[in-house]
Amino acid sequence: MTVTTLMIIRRMSTDETLRCAKRELRAAVAKRLDALDAESVREQSRVALALLTSLPEYRQARRISIYLSMPSGEVDTTAMVQNALEQGKRVFIPFTHKAMPTPTQGEDQKPSIMDMVSLDSLEDYQGLRRNNWGIPTPTKKSLETRENCINEVRAGKAGLDLIVMPGVAFDGGGRRLGHGKGYYDYFLRRYSEEAGGEVPFTVGVALKEQFLDPPANVPVGDKDWPLDAVIVGDGIVVRR
Known part of the structure; x- marks a missing residue:
């Protein structure tokens, strides 16, 4: 067995261990969220909004991305979108679509990717239709008039100043566990490549049931x- 073969086997073993650990954590957090009532989510979402709008990075940001929340199981971002629009900020929201194959991507090739497209107004937000996850989503037709x-x-134009990101679990070191598709991680990698290594200020928002205590x-x-x-719905803000 060659050294290269051994290295591949070890990497595969490490990757599988990581995948298993992530699956187990997602399952554990899902049980916590299943026991969570709607009133707790509403209150924690209200606290998360107050904490977000108190951040100097948010106050200074002119162009921000905000995820649009599912009906349950995560911080509701409806009021965040409304606040950002009221403050005159340019708001961008996720849009997921099939990726165009490129010969340079290799093993990083994704079947679908996420872009951030502009949201024009509160009326625009209210007119979005919900997808299979219950997430408000722009139509493909509307992309013709939305900024990407x-x-x-x-x-060479302006990018994003701040991104509000969802997740399944978070910790005090700024580590985030997503749903397993890698949309945000891949988006940030693409953004960094286009922006010469620069990335926006990233903020995760978590219900207390999603935050791991040391x-x-x-x-x-x-x-x-x-x-x-990371902003936590029980009133905590942690910085990396």
């Missing part, structure tokens, strides 16, 4: 991007 921040950065940590690999800050 990756395209803007590629053209010494517990979120299992991460080398492709998992760390967050700059």
Whole structure:
């Protein structure tokens, strides 16, 4: 057996261990969230909004991305979108679509990717239709008139100042566990490549049931991007 073969086997073993650890944590957090009532989510979402709007990075940001929340199981971002629009900020929201194959991506090729596209107004937000996950989502037709921040950065124009990110679990070191598709990690990698290594300030928002108290940590690999800050619905803000 060659040295190269041994290295591949070890990497595969490490990758599988990481995948198992992530699956187990997702299952554990899902049980916590199943026991959570709607009133607790509403109250924690209200606290998360107050904490977000108190951040100097948020106050200074002119162009921000905010995830649009599912009906349950995570911080509701409806009021965050409304606040950002009321403050005159340019708001961008996720749009997931099939990726166009490129010969340079190799093993990093994704069947679908996420872009951030502009949201024009509160009326625009209220007119979005919910997808199979219950998430408000722009139509493909509307993309013709929406700004795509990756395209803007590629053209040398303004990008994003701040991204509000969802997740399944978070910890005090800025580590984040997503749903397993890698959308945000891949988006940040693409953004960084287009912006010469620069990335926006990243903020994770978590219900207290999603935040791991020390010494517990979120299992991460080398492709998992760390967050700059995590806001927790019980009133905590942690910075990396």
